[in-house]
Each structure stands twice: as structure tokens, then as C-alpha cells.
Amino acid sequence: MLSNGTLVDLGVLGPARVTDLIGQGGQGFVYRVQQASGRMLALKWYRPESASAEQRQGIRTLVDFGAPDHRYLWPLSMAEVAGVPGFGYVMELREPKYLELSxxxxxxxxEGRELQVTFAATIAMCRQLxxxxxxxHARGLCYRDISFGNVFFEPATGSIxxxxxDNVGVDNGQSRVLGTPFFMAPEVVADATFATLPNTDTDRHxxxxxxxxxxxxGHPLEGRLTEGGLRDPAWLSEHFGAGALFCLHPERTENRPPAIVQQYWELYPTFLRELFGQAFVDGLHEPGARVTEGQWLKAMDRLAxxxxxxxxxSTGFFDDADPQRGCRTCxxxxxxxxxxxxxxxxxxxxxxxxxxxxxxxxxxxRPTPIAAVRAHPQDPARWGLSNLTDQPWTARYAGNQQVTVAPGATVELTVGQRIDLxxxxxxxVRP
Structure with a gap:
């Protein structure tokens, strides 16, 4: 461990001093460090048994690659301490408003307080993931350990x-990291030789x-079939490896999940349920058939x-495949x-x-609202579209009639209308 006040060399970022320990895990310790400018960073310092030459080279590679997205708390630079064996790396600190996904x-x-997470925030979370x-993946990298423990979210907005x-590596490269049980792809779980290594396809699962x-x-593979038995490697291989069965399989019903999972399943539109069917029926044991990130992005936009x-x-979802579906509440x-x-x-x-x-x-x-739908204050059956921009719009009607919609103004919506932004x-249009 490093003591408070220890001077740490951050390479091109200059020196910093350890201020306090903020966490620890199997690989090492996480400290808060402060640079001379006052900037605070998080330092991960590896335990001796984890501070291998392979790990050092892996971190150097990630530093050189740079973060693929601003949502990653990515290694910014290597970290060393004079006279102390070992190494670490620094990253941005996580703000306290971000909670573990669990x-x-x-x-x-x-603190045990109930969260208020809206469907909009939930969809935003999935979209950002x-x-x-x-x-x-577009950078030729794979994460190798996508799970609850590695994602944090902000409840009010769904920001992640x-x-x-440091588990990230080159796609199809050699790795000692196989993933977290229950999140690993079936082909990784089923391979007792540990020769099947994580890649983009296993990340997608x-x-x-x-x-x-x-x-x-709930978990897509947990249901009645997984309720019994000792949760040992054989159980894991049976239910999450070669014998894995989607709990909401459209034809096989023997592994149905708890009622709450089925209730949420019925809440969402047909297209989303079909996409999860592709992920856990077609793609469960066929990596090339798995749902891509681009498909999930389009689905989350469509869901919103x-x-x-x-x-x-109550909040619900219009399903054009079942247009008369009813509200879950009334x-x-x-x-x-x-x-x-x-x-x-x-x-x-x-x-x-x-x-x-x-x-x-x-x-x-970061999708920015351009227009918002508003109900008429005296007649909820009438709807308008409010201009949230600083540019005027033109609303056009049949017969070449048109009106200008100034910033901040609202235009009533009618069938056949075209609004130029x-x-x-x-x-x-009508549904």
C-alpha cells in the first residue's frame, strides 16, 4: 500500500501526491491523488502479484490508444513511485452522483433511499452503453468483462x-481475463480448457x-431450470454454457423467469422483444448472429x-405491431x-x-431537444409542437397556407401538416 503524501510520478502529467485511499479490490488499491495545480485524479496501484510485465504493457497500450469515448474512465498515464516496486495508472475520478449499476x-x-429512475433515464442508459x-469495438478493442461491477449510472438522467x-485488450488477443460469471458468453463458459477467449462477439453477449x-x-438465462442445484462449475456450465436456455424463449417454456420479469417483458413493444429473441435464441450459441451495438442503438431510439x-x-409504449394494446395501470x-x-x-x-x-x-x-409536444391547456385532445430552438420554423398546410413559428412559440398539430425545422x-400523420 501507499501512504498518504507519497509522491507519484505520472510521466507527462507530472507529479502528484496521494491524499487518501478510496477503495481496493483483487488487483490492487485505488487512491485519490492531487497534482500541484489542484487537479484530483484516481490512482490504481497494483498489488505485487498483479503487477506483471504483461499488465504493464497492456496499460501502456491503452494509454497510447486513448479513450474511445468520454464515458470511459480510461488510463491517462502510467504511474510509478521512486524506490517502490510496482506500478499503476491514473484516471479521472468518478463523481459521487454515479452509483453502481447493481x-x-x-x-x-x-443510504437505502429509494431511487426514482424514469423509463427515459433507463433508455438513455441503454443507448449510451x-x-x-x-x-x-470500432477501435479494434474488446472489453472482456462487461458486467454490473464495471458500469455506474446517474439515476436522474441515466448518464453512465x-x-x-485495464481489462480492455486488442480484439481476439491473448487474455487472462475471461469475464464475470453470468455475463460470460456460453462458448467461454462451456470451454473447460479455457482456450476460448473474449472478443467482440462475446462482448456482444x-x-x-x-x-x-x-x-x-432479471437475467435472460435464469428461470425455473436454474432454481435448483449447487451453484458449482458444473451447474454454471449446464445453465450458462452449452445448455443455456432463454427464459422467454418463444417456443420452449420450461425456463420461465419470475413474474416481475414477465411483467416488464409484456410492457415493451414487439420489436424490442424480437431483438432480445435474436440475442438469446439465434445468437445464444451462434456468435455471428448476435445483436450488434448499432442494432441496439436504433432500438433504443425507436423505444424512446x-x-x-x-x-x-402511467408511462407505456405504443406498439405499431399491436396498436390497441392497453395501459398496464388502467x-x-x-x-x-x-x-x-x-x-x-x-x-x-x-x-x-x-x-x-x-x-x-x-x-x-448527446441528443438535444429541438421541439417538445405540449397538450392544449384547455383541451387535452389537442396537441402542439413547441419550438425550443433560437431559429424560426415554417408550418405548411394543404392549399399552400403557411405560418411562421417563432422561437418559444407553439404550433397546433394537424394531420397532413409539414413543419420545416x-x-x-x-x-x-395518423398511426
């Missing part, structure tokens, strides 16, 4: 951070497991577009009166609807 399932923060791993990035947990509050608020106040139809068509995407008109930068092909990483057009 808190989402518990629905409690570290897909985008972050898409960028990682990905940590423990782990990502799908993580997304399923976030959306449905389908989100509606029922008249009773049973009313969730079909909206109108849809906004933006390119190929369709947004269900409700009090939750927005047109964002990603609808227009811009600002896709700075970056594209919105068409008002």
Missing part, C-alpha cells in the same frame, strides 16, 4: 460511466445480458420514440392520436414526446 436492481442508493461499446478499463437486466430486472404517457399518468389504449414522421422514424405524440437532434441526424451522442422536416 443499485438499479435494488432500487436503493447506498451501446454507443460506448460501439466506439470501443464505464470503469475498470455480455452487453445483451446487461441491457436485459436494466430493462427487465414509442414512449407515451397514458391519461392516467387498460386504456396506448395508441396516440397522431404521429410525427421525421425521416424514417415515427414519434408517438404524447406529453413525453420530443424531436431531438438525433432525429435529424445531428448531435447523436432548421435541420429537416416533421410530418404529422
Amino acid at each position: 443499485r438499479l436492481l435494488a432500487n436503493r442508493d447506498a 451501446a454507443a460506448s461499446f460501439l466506439r470501443l 460511466l464505464i470503469c475498470d478499463n 455480455s452487453l445483451a445480458v446487461l441491457l436485459f437486466y436494466i430493462l427487465f430486472t 420514440d414509442a414512449m407515451v404517457r397514458c391519461a392516467c399518468g 387498460g386504456r389504449s396506448l395508441a396516440p392520436a397522431l404521429l410525427l414522421q421525421v425521416g424514417r422514424r415515427r414519434i408517438a405524440v404524447s406529453a413525453m414526446a420530443q424531436v431531438r437532434g438525433d432525429h435529424l441526424g445531428i448531435d447523436s451522442d 432548421a435541420g429537416g422536416s416533421v410530418y404529422v
